[in-house]
Amino acid sequence: MRDDRERLRDMLEAIAKIEKYTRRGREVCQEDELIQTWILYHLQIIGEASAAMSEATRARHPELLWQDMSDFRNVLVHEYFRIDVDIIWAIVQGELPTLKNQIETILLDNPRKLL
Template sequence: MRSDLERIRDIQEAINNIEKYAIQGKAEFFANELIQSWILLQLQIIGEAARSMAAATHKQYPKIIWRDIIDFRNLLVHEYFRVDLKIIWQIIEQEIPILKKQINLILKEE
């Protein structure tokens, strides 16, 4: 069984994987189904890692929007037909950098 710290590292790795391809820009993201699929998979990994952590870990780091991350994972996995690529791109631009900073701070503490 993976520890919460390992799951936090999984989130960090998924963020790095998103950044590898998002750096190609918005136009490439919308044009390339492989990049879209790759990034959606990484977002699912982030959500699954968050879902699998103990509630105590979530309480320990309340600035992270754990519930939203988990709910979004559920949408990606179970209601994929509702996925809006414009919203995904907003998440990449706006939410991922914030989450990256928060995760890096946690890992610095450890």
């Protein structure tokens, strides 16, 4: 069973994989269906990891929008017809860098102890 630390690392890995292709710019991402699918898949991983996080970790780190990430994953999976590429791009550019920094801080501040 994966622990919270592993789930946070999963989230960081998903962010890194999203960054790999979004560095090419918005136009490239909007024109390439495979890149869009890649981004959506890794956003789902972030949401799934968030949903699986323990209540203790969620309580200790309320600065992360755990429920929002989980809810967004549900939209991506179950309400895919509502996906708006402009909203996805805004999340990737505006929210993922902050999330990345928050997760890195949590992992650095808690190198060995439980989160």
